[in-house]
Amino acid sequence: MSAYALASLLHEGKAKRVHATDRPDLVAVEFKDDATAFNALKKAQLSGKGWHNCQISALLFEQLASQDIPTHYRGLAEAEHGGNWMLVRPVRIIPIEVVIRNRAAGSLCRQMPIHAGTPLEPPLLDLYYKDDGLGDPLLTEARLERLALLTAEERADVERLAREVNTALVKVFDRVGLILVDFKIELGYTADGQLVVADEISPDTCRLWDRAVEDVNERILDKDRFRQDLGGVVEAYGQVLKRLQGVCPEPLIYR
Numbered sequence: 001m002s003a004y005a006l007a008s009l010l011h012e013g014k015a016k017r018v019h020a021t022d023r024p025d026l027v028a029v030e031f032k033d034d035a036t037a038f039n040a041l042k043k044a045q046l047s048g049k050g051w052h053n054c055q056i057s058a059l060l061f062e063q064l065a066s067q068d069i070p071t072h073y074r075g076l077a078e079a080e081h082g083g084n085w086m087l088v089r090p091v092r093i094i095p096i097e098v099v100i101r102n103r104a105a106g107s108l109c110r111q112m113p114i115h116a117g118t119p120l121e122p123p124l125l126d127l128y129y130k131d132d133g134l135g136d137p138l139l140t141e142a143r144l145e146r147l148a149l150l151t152a153e154e155r156a157d158v159e160r161l162a163r164e165v166n167t168a169l170v171k172v173f174d175r176v177g178l179i180l181v182d183f184k185i186e187l188g189y190t191a192d193g194q195l196v197v198a199d200e201i202s203p204d205t206c207r208l209w210d211r212a213v214e215d216v217n218e219r220i221l222d223k224d225r226f227r228q229d230l231g232g233v234v235e236a237y238g239q240v241l242k243r244l245q246g247v248c249p250e251p252l253i254y255r
């Protein structure tokens, strides 16, 4: 018997559903097969995507935890749930998407005169206001201040934690021959006020290039395969998972 029971649906997003459990300190996240891009203008069902993103996120959250980087992750649900369920601590999500870019790609190349793949040292940190209705706009200093979502101290904590996450992720992906081009994370506060990494860390939220492949399309192992209609999306996610499994311990099952 599990140490928790699933309860009502709390929230349904584009890629995940969040369910309450019978314990106030635990919620269950179900990773869906729905793929969306361009603010949900493009949609598809990709069988196995949810499972892969759940497994990859579990491995990466455990890597972060092993380096004392706090996350909302508590463990995977038992296999009978299908491998696309994760138990996490409830958090109050800060409505800011933190993007860290180690190389130029995506929106940066559309908005600035910079070639895709150009290394960015130090990594560029961009903050976006998390609001689908507004298209997740890039924040300026003045707009961030106007929104008053964070104190100066909280903002410094957010940026410091995001950069620590980047350092840890760059290392683990480097060990498996992948370049972490950029990624988006979401952070939140637990009931006791701890700032933690929340949401997911997966090929849906990261750009990952195969270091050994030169072809600019073939090297892509992330959601850009879906965005750019390159095909082989779930197969690419499978490669990322397989490589990580080669260097990471088996993820915990929450019991």
Ligand code: 5GP
Pocket (backbone or CB within 6 Å): 097, 099, 105, 106, 107, 108, 136, 182, 183, 184, 204, 205, 206, 207, 223
């Ligand atoms: P860009 O600014 O180039 O669109 O995205 C930068 C990085 O953040 C990419 O790795 C991209 O996948 C991720 N990212 C930015 N916004 C979102 C978002 O709303 N959803 C997801 N899944 N990833 C995002």
